[in-house]
Amino acid sequence: MEVPDGRELLRLSVNREDRLLLVRSHATLLEVLREDLGLTGTKHGCELGECGACTVLVDGTPQLSCLLLPAQVEGTAVTTIEGLARGSELHPVQQAFVAQGGLQCGYCTPGMVLAAKALLDENPAPSRDEIKEALAGNLCRCTGYAGIIEAVEEAGRMLS
Amino acid sequence: MLRLPPFRFLRPGSVDEAADLLAEHGDRAMVVAGGTDLVPKMKRGQMEPEVLVGLGHLTELRAVHATDGGGVEIGAGVTLTAASSDRRVGADHPAYTRAAALVSSPALRNVGTIGGNLCVDTRCNYYDMSVEWREACGFCMKKDGDICRVAPASKHCRAIASSDTAPAAIALGGTVVLVGPGGHRREVSVSDLYQDDGQFYLAKAPDEIVECLRLPPPGAWRSSYVKVRRRGAIDFPLAGAAVALAMAGPVVEGCRIVLTAVGSRPFDVSAAGEALVGRELTGRELTGEDGLLADVAAEAAKVAKPLDNADLHYVWRKQMTRRAVVQAIVEAAGHSPALAALA
Ligand SMILES: Cc1cc2nc3c(=O)[nH]c(=O)nc-3n(C[C@H](O)[C@H](O)[C@H](O)COP(=O)(O)OP(=O)(O)OC[C@H]3O[C@@H](n4cnc5c(N)ncnc54)[C@H](O)[C@@H]3O)c2cc1C
Numbered sequence: 001m002e003v004p005d006g007r008e009l010l011r012l013s014v015n016r017e018d019r020l021l022l023v024r025s026h027a028t029l030l031e032v033l034r035e036d037l038g039l040t041g042t043k044h045g046c047e048l049g050e051c052g053a054c055t056v057l058v059d060g061t062p063q064l065s066c067l068l069l070p071a072q073v074e075g076t077a078v079t080t081i082e083g084l085a086r087g088s089e090l091h092p093v094q095q096a097f098v099a100q101g102g103l104q105c106g107y108c109t110p111g112m113v114l115a116a117k118a119l120l121d122e123n124p125a126p127s128r129d130e131i132k133e134a135l136a137g138n139l140c141r142c143t144g145y146a147g148i149i150e151a152v153e154e155a156g157r158m159l160s
Numbered sequence: 161m162l163r164l165p166p167f168r169f170l171r172p173g174s175v176d177e178a179a180d181l182l183a184e185h186g187d188r189a190m191v192v193a194g195g196t197d198l199v200p201k202m203k204r205g206q207m208e209p210e211v212l213v214g215l216g217h218l219t220e221l222r223a224v225h226a227t228d229g230g231g232v233e234i235g236a237g238v239t240l241t242a243a244s245s246d247r248r249v250g251a252d253h254p255a256y257t258r259a260a261a262l263v264s265s266p267a268l269r270n271v272g273t274i275g276g277n278l279c280v281d282t283r284c285n286y287y288d289m290s291v292e293w294r295e296a297c298g299f300c301m302k303k304d305g306d307i308c309r310v311a312p313a314s315k316h317c318r319a320i321a322s323s324d325t326a327p328a329a330i331a332l333g334g335t336v337v338l339v340g341p342g343g344h345r346r347e348v349s350v351s352d353l354y355q356d357d358g359q360f361y362l363a364k365a366p367d368e369i370v371e372c373l374r375l376p377p378p379g380a381w382r383s384s385y386v387k388v389r390r391r392g393a394i395d396f397p398l399a400g401a402a403v404a405l406a407m408a409g410p411v412v413e414g415c416r417i418v419l420t421a422v423g424s425r426p427f428d429v430s431a432a433g434e435a436l437v438g439r440e441l442t443g444r445e446l447t448g449e450d451g452l453l454a455d456v457a458a459e460a461a462k463v464a465k466p467l468d469n470a471d472l473h474y475v476w477r478k479q480m481t482r483r484a485v486v487q488a489i490v491e492a493a494g495h496s497p498a499l500a501a502l503a
């Protein structure tokens with residue numbers, strides 16, 4: 001909802017917690033998450049839609065938070081990487097990334113893990129091609145991708 | 161952090177109201193659907209609207225339904241993910257769903273719309289850069305400057321039409337419904353949405369909004385779309401060919417060929433496909449032994465005059481345009497793409 005002074009009243013749920021926020025109309029979801037909510041697990045890379053580092057789940061589907069305006073996420077349920085673990089227990093996708101060496105510097109990892117989770121929620125036994133397609137917009141400068149693909153396969157086995 | 165400049169965001173109650181708002185705010189306003197093209201461009205200062213008229217919340221734009229005559233109507237706000245996975249559209253119009261599935265990446269397709277894809281901005285290596293880069297290099301005629309950096313003698317901008325779905329929609333005989341101020345509606349062919357000018361690439365009025373895309377019943381038409389790019393993910397087309405063939409068994413009764421990313425608008429080069437009409441596409445034609453497909457592709461690609469303003473070498477892009485046409489013909493005829501490697 002637009003309020004005077006270039007701001008919006010934004011109602012959404014973040015990691016299962018309802019929020020009512022007063023944000024700048026031109027703040028992207030990435031800025032809202034990192035700066036207003038202090039959820040810095042969502043990374044910023046290109047900030048132009050090209051790298052996938054900022055991927056979050058909006059109503060369960062991977063979307064790029066660096067391009068989303070407040071109006072586009074009004075009333076949605078957003079899941080960031082902080083919302084995946086239950087207490088101290090990592091989500092199976094996170095566990096598989098650790099076990100299979102699906103990360104090095106870790107910068108692409110939050111986006112990768114969330115995109116992989118969305119895939120496995122729909123299809124717990126994806127083929128290698130389906131994994132590659134689902135992660136096509138998530139770039140990694142470190143791993144060479146092999147460990148990531150193996151981690152997603154492993155997570156699928158853990159989940160099914 | 162790369163931030164957006166301030167703007168006012170308006171939420172019209174309907175498409176008609178959106179068109180009225182565009183008319184009211186004139187060239188200070190733009191519509192935004194998924195924002196996957198507009199938002200990065202605003203961050204780079206390529207577009208500076210003071211008012212954004214949002215379409216994303218309008219459920220009326222998000223439906224796919226059959227039309228009376230057996231065709232299909234796809235709302236402009238349908239996401240590329242939804243359009244590309246629609247079984248019925250895929251069965252009738254594979255070129256269209258294929259093109260939609262080949263746009264950008266899954267996360268972008270979850271948000272990007274088919275209307276935004278038809279209206280996507282033209283591209284150029286001198287334009288798709290940060291404002292700092294463009295200032296240092298010297299602005300160009302498409303934004304803030306007065307000459308074309310890639311073709312200095314050109315009187316108009318030569319930025320590249322880069323929509324993947326537009327060529328498919330044209331090859332399939334598609335139309336769009338445009339809504340203007342006062343609820344005025346008109347239906348035009350998708351081809352008539354464009355003009356060959358990289359700066360003013362849309363032929364519609366600025367306050368007209370694409371409401372839906374209509375594809376006619378397929379009848380005997382079979383189709384395919386082939387896209388050339390460096391990476392098999394994310395990248396915009398460096399050349400693309402949509403082909404529709406009307407087939408009576410193995411015999412071609414009609415042929416439409418439309419190219420993208422070879423100029424400032426999608427080019428309908430169906431005249432080049434006349435040579436296929438009346439021919440069977442089964443043996444020597446497909447393996448390339450008689451040179452038929454190569455000749456058709458060479459004729460089709462004549463309009464392609466790539467410039468040095470996109471990824472990879474422009475001579476190679478022209479060669480690949482021909483290959484894309486051959487492959488799209490082979491696929492539309494219902495054969496394996498591997499055959500195209502031979503042709
Ligand atoms: C990294 C990256 C890669 C990409 N790769 C591709 C690619 O391979 N192929 C490709 O075709 N595109 C690509 N795109 C561009 C874009 O994601 C798609 O074209 C998408 O379909 C645009 O839809 P949108 O709803 O997000 O448009 P928006 O960004 O909302 O709008 C795009 C333009 O269309 C106008 N517009 C939107 N909807 C309407 C309407 N209903 N009526 C009139 N005008 C309208 C807007 O004013 C704006 O000028 C890419 C983008 C990024 C960031």
Ligand code: SF4
Nearest residue numbers: 284300308309317318
């Ligand atoms: S073609 Fe010329 S005018 Fe157009 S964007 Fe490129 S450099 Fe600028």
Ligand code: FES
Nearest residue numbers: 045046047052066
């Ligand atoms: S930071 Fe959003 S895609 Fe790169």
Ligand code: FES
Nearest residue numbers: 104106140141142
């Ligand atoms: S682990 Fe470093 S970018 Fe992927």
